[in-house]
Amino acid sequence: MSYKAPVAQIDFILNHVVPFSDLARTDRFAEATPETASAILAEAGKLATNVLAPLNRNGDESPAVLENGRVRTSPGFAQGFRAIAEGGWIGLSADPEHGGMGLPQALNMAVAEMMSGACLALQLNPLLTQGQIEALEHHASDDLKALYLPKLVSGEWSGTMNLTEPGAGSDVGALVTRAEPNGDGTYRITGQKIFITWGDSDVTENVCHAVLARLPDGAKGTRGISLFMVPKLIPDADGRPGVANSLKVVSLEEKMGIHGSPTCVLSFEGATGWLIGEQHKGMAAMFTMMNCARLGVGMQGVGVAEAALQQAVAYARDRNQMGPIIQHPDVRRMLATARAEVFAARAIGLACATAIDLERATNDPVHAARAAFLTPIAKTYGTDVGCRVADIGVQVHGGMGYIEETGAAQYLRDVRITPIYEGTNGIQAMDLVGRKLSDGGDAALRLLDEIADGAKVAQADHPQLANQLWQASETLREATQTLLERDLPLRFAGAVPYLTGFARVLGGLYHLRAAQAGGESHLALARVFNARVLPRHAADLVEAVAGLDDLTGVSDAALAGDFAA
């Protein structure tokens, strides 16, 4: 029943489904040959399978606890984190100037998927540390970079992201945390932050908080926010962790899942901070962190889906109820649909990562637009598939799935956070139909052309699959055109179904490519996708263009169940 990292599945997608091989033809990623990629994936797979996966139940059964103001993490988590750090996995895509390996995000995200499938609660630490590394690389002064980046890249220190406050969740601009200049180039940070993932721990010697706060002359809303580096222990002259900063862990949240990940309420009480980037431009730096993390969260969904599915398949092969239940048509339907969706979500995530890499290697705005367009889709579809497949995992186990000891329920409880954090899936979808269609639909239509072309290319070999995909791409094109003609509130009312419909059609393209490149198994899985998943795009897109009138027609009272009002 234990998790086995899906190295070969990822390798196949990089080689046959997404344009990963284009990267080795660029200067920046010349080292990222298919052979190197395979070797790296195999090594990461061993770590995930052998070292991290055995820790997953520990995190759930022995959650992180707060003791005398310090977080004590779950048994084995410190060793697991050291293994990740010492393998160099935190700096896989970081700048070699500060100790990173400078490899593509496509590989980093593939590794992230495997680590998440093995132990989501632990993997959150490197994911957020990587986000902070990205933010510092792009925005910090040379001094800050020199001090913090080597420690973060090596995993000696970890990084956190401090956005949310009790009254400021999705509305980041409402935050009230203050930053006041000390006159020596540092700032006093005062305020409370909530939902701080790995906000403290005993797995690293220091914890570096990237904190959004408002300077005295900061405007209201998001334009007046700045980003600060606020270390738990202030580095001394030699860059070693020195005196404790004025901040404390108030409490840990009791959550539905990821019990091994300490989610902190942090109180900054005149803590010393250093400005990251320019004054009042904190949101730009935070978006750098979040963009990286958004795709990473999508891959978390894929990773947990893979793990949950592997366990469900193993159970279904083993469990006899009038024959092994894997042979029962309905169980097989659930498992095959899940496998088809995991493939699609993984391919979308890796396509997004590859677009990010191509953008960085070529500076071509077409790649940039593709990456930007795919990010909310990868985050939302990946996490939705994570929840759906973990749910199927529970169902396939029957009554045993509801018993915690089995582990199936943990996957569902753990993955349920992923459609929420790093911007809820609703916010992702609004980003897609708002900002990402603000180019007049250029990025969307280019991708639609690619889907239609893919269908045409496959016409001779797989006419039925290809025709179905082409028809779907036309339906999606119409819905896209309709949304483009509408104002934002109308688009928002259909944002999530539009995103979902897009993901299903795009998944159809990637399945078709796999069917052309791979063996019988990939063709068979494409057939499952086309019979059971792709057809659902039609209703998604009906809803996408349904508008807002029906929703505003139902009063708040009726939503609450009072129809008389």
Added chain:
Amino acid sequence: MSYKAPVAQIDFILNHVVPFSDLARTDRFAEATPETASAILAEAGKLATNVLAPLNRNGDESPAVLENGRVRTSPGFAQGFRAIAEGGWIGLSADPEHGGMGLPQALNMAVAEMMSGACLALQLNPLLTQGQIEALEHHASDDLKALYLPKLVSGEWSGTMNLTEPGAGSDVGALVTRAEPNGDGTYRITGQKIFITWGDSDVTENVCHAVLARLPDGAKGTRGISLFMVPKLIPDADGRPGVANSLKVVSLEEKMGIHGSPTCVLSFEGATGWLIGEQHKGMAAMFTMMNCARLGVGMQGVGVAEAALQQAVAYARDRNQMGPIIQHPDVRRMLATARAEVFAARAIGLACATAIDLERATNDPVHAARAAFLTPIAKTYGTDVGCRVADIGVQVHGGMGYIEETGAAQYLRDVRITPIYEGTNGIQAMDLVGRKLSDGGDAALRLLDEIADGAKVAQADHPQLANQLWQASETLREATQTLLERDLPLRFAGAVPYLTGFARVLGGLYHLRAAQAGGESHLALARVFNARVLPRHAADLVEAVAGLDDLTGVSDAALAGDFAA
């Protein structure tokens, strides 16, 4: 944020959507006038809102525990159960001969929904006790009835259902628990049973186990199984709880949810039992219990959905992120879709209950077939909606939804059992396309005619909604005909999507009836259903007739992620 029993919503459905008013025109249910029904619902609503709902968090936070072999239940549960018992709610539909009120199941199920929404973990006790009452009424000897029924109906004693064993879940026929005659009319019962809901407790003075076991001359499989009454304490000559029977609680399961409901592993060690009904005919009696419980579980889904939705709406009205989030189009979309699905699931459940009542009152086989056809749909759609809406409840809360303190996550964890127990939803769907279509489709087609007629009747007032429903009913008719021409394995591969598609179309009928009978709010909600839920029937039915070939085309190894094999 507290739960308010949806008395008016239920009343509306009984009066305008399902043929409940026909019942008062029968001899058996002449007392069940709309006025009486309203009064009963109002009374049950008060109990649910004021007495039971305040206990719900207790069950989660202070689960039932096993102490010295006895179960101690969550704080307040004993008082809550006494309130249910003393209100006469356990015997609402039981035979007046043994203390019941003889009222329709439609009312009983409406009450069950409200009690489930208030406190699912506690409501499981009366639900299972009612199941045992039904089984005894239909199958037990007069002596057993006279001894047990008054105690069960009054709630002095509670009842359990003992089917499952470690190797016998959905395959009940595989059970190995033995029953050996003592020669005095009693039997020695020996074996282990798992997943026994409320298998022991301190809320009643006795617990009556209905246990499936095999007599020495019992054939293999389900034909050799008999049902026995095995009380925890053997009644003495005066019918009072006497000496302890030879059975014990081995352990309680640690579950994902319904922590307040003690789920026991029970060991019967030569326990004394009394035969219920005939030898080797235990499955028939057990099906009587399960049929009642199946619909009850569907109503549990509706109840938890209602509770989760109420809390989500309250939160969304209160939570400000650039305005109250209930005004954000995507949040409103989630809430309105949830409200539309709750309405549909409730109407389907009450239509099923009313058909059961009409069958009992008239002995008309058409009503019997309708009840039988609707039972798996009501169970599956009700519980699926329960999970979907509880999931929306978490999502609407954003990060707060993932924090246990909020209570949103508890609804999701609690309701997740309902698609599993009393026959998984996959088994329900197989029952629908197997046994329930074995009449040549008569029951299905009669219901389809009713849907088409409903669409025609509404044509003048609501042409768009009516046309859409009529088209959907035609698509459903075609899919039904296709399934009827197929053998069982092929039907089973599409069973769940067929059931789901059927529920969505049927929900369209009930929404249309509500739109005709009710005010603007019901019309608005019907529009939401027709824009966002009903269109999904098309892909459901594509999948329903997709057959089995695509599923068997994917190897077991590929399902596990190994595409090379």
